[in-house]
Amino acid sequence: MSNLDLKKGERAEELLRKYFLSIGYYVLRAVEFKYHGFDITDIDLWLYSRPSPISRERTNVDIKMKKQPQALERVLWTKGLQKVLNLEKCIVATTDKRPDVTEFGIEHDVLILDGNFLSKLTSTERYDDKRISEEEFENILTLLDSSSYGGNWKQRYRKSKAVLITKLNFDGVNHLLDDIQYYLERVATSENESYGPICRALYSSISMLLILLDYSIKDIIFKEHEERVKMISEGIRYGIDGKDQAKKLLSMATTLISSFVGSAPIDNTAITAEVENQFKSIPAEIIGNHFSTTQSMKNMFHLAIAFEGLAFGKETVRTIDLEFEMKSILGVLCDFNSIDRKKVIR
Known part of the structure; x- marks a missing residue:
């Protein structure tokens, strides 16, 4: 179209x-x-x-x-x-x-x-024609629905856009991180025909992730680097409510479980420790360390625009041909999801 x-x-x-x-x-x-x-x-x-x-x-x-x-x-x-x-x-x-x-x-x-x-x-003809339209972009995603990858790619994309108006915070960041994991896994295994469309979906999601991060960290830009790493990492682990609220909800949940099982012994301490270990196992510091640097925070907004431009460009840009900073972000996201960089950046 x-x-x-x-x-x-x-x-x-x-x-x-x-x-x-x-x-x-x-x-x-x-x-x-x-x-x-x-x-x-x-x-x-x-x-x-x-x-x-x-x-x-x-x-x-x-x-x-x-x-x-x-x-x-x-x-x-x-x-x-x-x-x-x-x-x-x-x-x-x-x-x-x-x-x-x-x-x-x-x-x-x-x-x-x-x-x-x-x-x-x-x-006036003031704008070049190097971009595809929203309708063309969604048509490309629809083609992936009928591919071997399946899934409703267009609806996934639409839900991600909606996150930016309702969850412009770390809950939204985590939503986009889930999407990005989905796309990275498919880029890593994609064939030539599906590679380009999946890359477009990936670039679009990364652009939205960067906007979410940019908005989420605006109030911590003048804090010390270590504090920024901690706040970003905890935001990714626990969402917008934070660590304290997560612990409170966990305590309420274990108490509720105990009230239902009656006299049967429940080790609340063990349950709490296991859940906390699950939170700690999320490698949030990988993202926290990268995006908490002064340079990363300064460039985040402009890189979001650049990734959006790649998603809607007339020609698909391969991951191996990305600019250095964009390739670095892709590498960080691969590391966060324990995906081999070489399978994605190719």
Whole structure:
């Protein structure tokens, strides 16, 4: 599916995606927002930026390319979604050219990209055609569903995108680490035909992982290196609730088990020790040591954009041909999952 085959709204979303990428944003398109399994809405574009080492900005973008775009209503809807998701900014892109719409947006702290802006954007050939669209990317993943690897690759990808709006923390980091393990294992055994599509899925997941890490460590950037290693490692082991909460839940669980088994002897100490050993067996320091360095934290955001670019590039880049820093990240993820680097970086 080429960009010419896309619907009008889809083409506009792709064009605006390229625009925001060109000015330095990390961009996800068509992000599902669900609540307890119920579909609420799709976010046309989700933007992420890093204005400074200690600040991050997340923005939801609503895009309407209709003759009657109901722009004023979209301002209210988009502002409400921003509040629900606890984002820093929101944008409405509309074909409406009325100054009143822009004024209404200003009053409610909503940036309006009006019809005049969109007309200029669509009338110029300012962006190259080196990217595939979201639809093309998902079609590639769908081909893997019917391959020997099986599984619903497209749904896995969509769930990962959704994590960035609902779990932008270490719980989200762990979700992406699970996905990355899945992809690494398949890259290591893939044949020529499936190698490229799996690499795309891997690169996309690594890009999202880096955004999750970048946001999760923004408050610890000025701490000592050893403290940063500890906090990242514990985040990976215990999630957002942390070590203390994990111990509390474990204590409650063992007490509950004891109450059910009655007079039968239960060694709560042994159970607790075994669970704690399972936590400790997670080699979280491998990731903590790599991503806690000043240089890694500085480059994380830009590397996320670079990996996203590889995932959506017209041509697949082999893992062996990655830039040094990107190859290093891939190696760290292989080590974390006890996967032979040579089987993946080839």
